[in-house]
Amino acid sequence: xxxxxxxxxxxxxxxxxxxxxxxxxxxxxxxxxxxxxxxxxxxxxxxxxxxxxxxxxxxxxxxxxxxxxxxxxxxxxxxxxxxxxxxxxxxxxxxxxxxxxxxxxxxxxxxxxxxxxxxxxxxxxxxxxxxxxxxxxxxxxxxxxxxxxxxxxxxxxxxxxxxxxxxxxxxxxxxxxxxxxxxxxxxxxxxxxxxxxxxxxxxxxxxxxxxxxxxxxxxxxxxxxxxxxxxxxxxxxxxxxxxxxxxxxxxxxxxxxxxxxxxxxxxxxxxxxxxxxxxxxxxxxxxxxxxxxxxxxxxxxxxxxxxxxxxxxxxxxxxxxxxxxxxxxxxxxxxxx
Amino acid sequence: xxxxxxxxxxxxxxxxxxxxxxxxxxxxxxxxxxxxxxxxxxxxxxxxxxxxxxxxxxxxxxxxxxxxxxxxxxxxxxxxxxxxxxxxxxxxxxxxxxxxxxxxxxxxxxxxxxxxxxxxxxxxxxxxxxxxxxxxxxxxxxxxxxxxxxxxxxxxxxxxxxxxxxxxxxxxxxxxxxxxxxxxxxxxxxxxxxxxxxxxxxxxxxxxxxxxxxxxxxxxxxxxxxxxxxxxxxxxxxxxxxxxxxxxxxxxxxxxxxxxxxxxxxxxxxxxxxxxxxxxxxxxxxxxxxxxxxxxxxxxxxx
Numbered sequence: 001x002x003x004x005x006x007x008x009x010x011x012x013x014x015x016x017x018x019x020x021x022x023x024x025x026x027x028x029x030x031x032x033x034x035x036x037x038x039x040x041x042x043x044x045x046x047x048x049x050x051x052x053x054x055x056x057x058x059x060x061x062x063x064x065x066x067x068x069x070x071x072x073x074x075x076x077x078x079x080x081x082x083x084x085x086x087x088x089x090x091x092x093x094x095x096x097x098x099x100x101x102x103x104x105x106x107x108x109x110x111x112x113x114x115x116x117x118x119x120x121x122x123x124x125x126x127x128x129x130x131x132x133x134x135x136x137x138x139x140x141x142x143x144x145x146x147x148x149x150x151x152x153x154x155x156x157x158x159x160x161x162x163x164x165x166x167x168x169x170x171x172x173x174x175x176x177x178x179x180x181x182x183x184x185x186x187x188x189x190x191x192x193x194x195x196x197x198x199x200x201x202x203x204x205x206x207x208x209x210x211x212x213x214x215x216x217x218x219x220x221x222x223x224x225x226x227x228x229x230x231x232x233x234x235x236x237x238x239x240x241x242x243x244x245x246x247x248x249x250x251x252x253x254x255x256x257x258x259x260x261x262x263x264x265x266x267x268x269x270x271x272x273x274x275x276x277x278x279x280x281x282x283x284x285x286x287x288x289x290x291x292x293x294x295x296x297x298x299x300x301x302x303x304x305x306x307x308x309x310x311x312x313x314x315x316x317x318x319x320x321x322x323x324x325x326x327x328x329x330x331x332x333x334x335x336x337x
Numbered sequence: 338x339x340x341x342x343x344x345x346x347x348x349x350x351x352x353x354x355x356x357x358x359x360x361x362x363x364x365x366x367x368x369x370x371x372x373x374x375x376x377x378x379x380x381x382x383x384x385x386x387x388x389x390x391x392x393x394x395x396x397x398x399x400x401x402x403x404x405x406x407x408x409x410x411x412x413x414x415x416x417x418x419x420x421x422x423x424x425x426x427x428x429x430x431x432x433x434x435x436x437x438x439x440x441x442x443x444x445x446x447x448x449x450x451x452x453x454x455x456x457x458x459x460x461x462x463x464x465x466x467x468x469x470x471x472x473x474x475x476x477x478x479x480x481x482x483x484x485x486x487x488x489x490x491x492x493x494x495x496x497x498x499x500x501x502x503x504x505x506x507x508x509x510x511x512x513x514x515x516x517x518x519x520x521x522x523x524x525x526x527x528x529x530x531x532x533x534x535x536x537x538x539x540x541x542x543x544x545x546x547x548x549x550x551x552x553x554x555x556x557x558x559x560x561x562x563x564x565x566x567x568x569x570x571x572x573x574x575x576x577x578x579x580x581x582x583x584x585x586x587x588x589x590x591x592x593x594x595x596x597x598x599x600x601x602x603x604x605x606x607x608x609x610x611x612x613x614x615x616x617x618x619x620x621x622x623x624x625x626x627x628x629x630x631x632x633x634x635x636x637x638x639x640x
Contacts, residue, residue, distance in 0.1 A: 035444050037371075037451070090628045097369040098628060100447050101579045104371070105621030108576055116614035228572075232455055235448060277467065281459040288455030292433060295449050299441055 002142065009145045011261065016152045017213045019253040020159050022237045023246060024206030030243035030305065031167050032199040033179035034092070035100040038107030039207055039234050042080045044226040046208025047215035048114060048121055050076030055130040061119040069133040073212050080208025084201040092200060093193040099200075107228060115223045126222025133216065152213055159206055163246055166202075175199055229284060233260060236290050242301025251302055256290070339488045341605045347494055347563060349601020350501040354556035355574060356581035356593040357508070358426075358549020364525045364588030365545050366434065368443040372454035373553065374571035374578055375461075380415075380422040380554020381561040381570065382461055387414035388472060404492045407562065411472055419554040426550030427543050429453060454571070462568040469567035497559045504555055505594060512590060521545065525588050573617070577604065580620035583627050586634025595635065599623075 021043055028034040036042075052063035054072025067075070087106050091099040114121040121127065133151070138144050166172055177185040178192045185192055215221040233256065241252020263286055267279040294301065359373045391410035392399045398410035433453065437446050512518035523531035524541040532538050560570060581600045585592025604619045611619075627634060 029444075033442075033444060035447055037447075087625075090625050094628065094632055096444055097363070097367075097447065098583075098632075100369050100371075100444070101576075101583070102621075102624060102628065105576055105579075105618075105624055109618035109621045112615050112618045116612060232451065235451070239448065278463055281462045281467070284459040285456050285463070288452040288459070291452030292449050292456070295441070295445055295452070296433065296436060299445065 006142045006145065009142070009149050011257075013145065013149045013152055013217060014214075015254055015257045016149075016156050017210055017217065018234065018237070018257060019250050020152075020156055020210035020213070021207045021234050022241070022249045022253045023156075023159050023163055024203040024210065025234055025238050026203075026243060026246060026249045027163055027166070027175075027206065028200055028203035029238065030245070030249070031172065031179065032175045032196060032203075033096065034196060034200050034203070035096055035103070036200075036203070037100045037104035037231065038087075038110070039103075039231040040226050040228060041103070041106040041110035042083060042204040042207040043211035043214070043230065044110050044114065044221075045080040045083050046076040046205075046211030047221045047225065048076070048127070048211075049079030049208070050212035051127040051130065051215050051221050052120070055127055058122075058127075061122065063120060063127075064130075066130075069216075073209070073216075076212035076215075077205045077208040080211070081201050081205045084204035085197070088197045088200045092196040107226075107231060111223055111226055111228075114226065122222070124223060126220060126224075127215075128220040128222075130219055132219055148217060152217075155209065155213060159209070160246060160250075163206075167246075171195075229287070232284075232287050232291070233257075236287050236294075238301075239291055239294050240301055242303040242305060244305025245301070245303045248301050248303030248305075255302070256287075259290075260287070338609070341609055342602070343488060343490065343494075345602035345605030346598065347497060347601070348605060349598035350498060350505075351556050351559045351563070351597075352574070352577050352581050352601050353594040353597025354501060354504060354552045354559070355578045356585065356597045357590055358545075358552045359578050360582040360585065360587055360589065360593040361521070361525055361545040362549050363582060365528060365542060366438065366443075366446070368434075368438075368446040368450070369579070370450045371447065371575060372429070372450040372457065373549065374575035375454045375457040376422055376426055376550050376553035376571070377557040377560065377574060378461055378566075378568060378571040379425065379457060379557070380418050380550070381557030381566050382465055383418035383421050383554070384411065384414045384558050384561075385465070385470070385472060385566060387417050390414075402496075405496050406473065406493055407496055408473070411558075415555065415558045418558070419551040422554035422557075423547035423550035426546040426553075430542065430546045454575075458568055458572060465566075465568065467568060469565045471565050472561060493562050497562055500555070501559060504552070508552075508590070517544070521548075522590070525590070576617070576620040576624075577601075580623045580627075583624055583634055586636040589634070589636035592634060592636035 021039060024042075025036060025039060028036050050072045053065050053067045053075040054069055055064045056066055058064040083106065087099075087102055091102045115124055117123075132144075132148070134147055135144060138147055167175065174185065174190060174195055177188075177190070178195050182192050185195075214225070218225075237252040237256040238249055239252070240256055241250065242248030260283065263283055264279065267282060268276065271279055355374065355377055358376070359370060362370050362373065388408075388411045391414055392408070398413070399408050401408050402412075433449055434446055437449055512522055520531070520536045521541055521544060523534070523536055524538065525545075528538065531541075557570070560574070564570075577600050581596035582593050583596070584599050585594070585596030600620060600623055603623055604616065607619045608616060
């Protein structure tokens, strides 16, 4: 029984930490139509930033300032934000494809930096060991894990409420306006590049928070945690759940993460020993197929985005709010210039 | 220095072959196709299989070309593989991308291309194993033409250069001398205007995929001859391909060819000043630099 509870707590903690990233991606892709191909880089910036500031002093390198946890956490989030500004400035004024390519590049660049800049990141061995928040408050691993789960839940709720408020605000309408019809948004005197950059940076900072929580939970971060597959998993979660809908994002996270953990467990149990090496490949093919098949057969996900007047506080005559009449099956149709 | 220059040109010409297909498809269909690089792995591995089949069929096919470790069967295998890869590229478009562009936007196609690249890459890993391999045992020890420590050149590498040059020249003749080539250029420069002039868009899209797949397959064989085959070879090249296409200006075939050379040279030269571990980040820096300085690339149009 204790085993099940402790496993469930572990599963949920990781799933909910990933859910925070999915919510960040939903702001970027679901609401603003920004393609982030390097989720793992912003996740990693948060994780490494937090560890550098909050970790114990290191003899073999820079960092390990042992700062109080809230400071370290904010530092990690800020680092993700800075990274997002640098990438966003170069790309958000251009066609969206460039953002996909550039962010994909950020992830690769990030991985080579954390692998090689060992004075800063510990190289391939990563950064480990630091006193986690509230660790001294409770005894026992299970108790601590439950306490940390509660902390993650609180973070998730804060992010969720923040995003829900944001997307229902006039700014949220602006995001969808930029996504659906950039020229119209510009003609209303709005600056699409600025709006896109803002959404991109906020979303990336949420991913940074998620990464920092991940590193806190394990008290360890290494380049292995930044494998590109994480980016694919996060997308699969958002696509399956339904982009443009925060509840869909949460549902998608649980479904896909459950499927991932379950399929891994099943393959390890069923596959003969000499094929164990290939279970990873099979899981990757599954994730790829989920992405492609969902896009083909259920492009709007399990819980599709709801576009309509009832979401908006202002009446449908609001000049920005042209979605009310445009709820066709094309949530992300971009304008081909 | 001399060695870096040579390596850069070699890698650059391979990248050029890959980038041409990428830029064509990216411009006509207006989406960044992340799975293009997997066509490179596909072509290389199809060649591996066909090569062993042809070798088994007849002994005379396995005879090596003079001075090279490349056999007759490998060349025939490559010709077959480029056809197969081209056809598969067109089939993938028919099954996935065509449906997506009819019902959703370009960014959804980017998502799908990520999914497809995951599937292809790992399917290759399942079928051929995760370890890297060679076409035959001799390739790693191909004949050295120059034993000068400043410049090591293998005969195989000159073969690769000659082959890419041959492909480039044929491609240039195809584009600038045939009516199909004109139509393709017209479509990639202005799809709307080209259609008004009676060019069949669907046929040109198919042609672009087949051409891109075939060129990628040749690039894959060249890359495998110079390095080795591995299921992740496409993934390792994808960013360089995008860098090449962006440097050249999306849509420009000649730009992509030049962009490939520039990226290859830059990556190779960069290793003179930065540690080897950072090499994967170089194409990313090139992309950022181009986007900041000249967002439309060398030959790209305003978009």
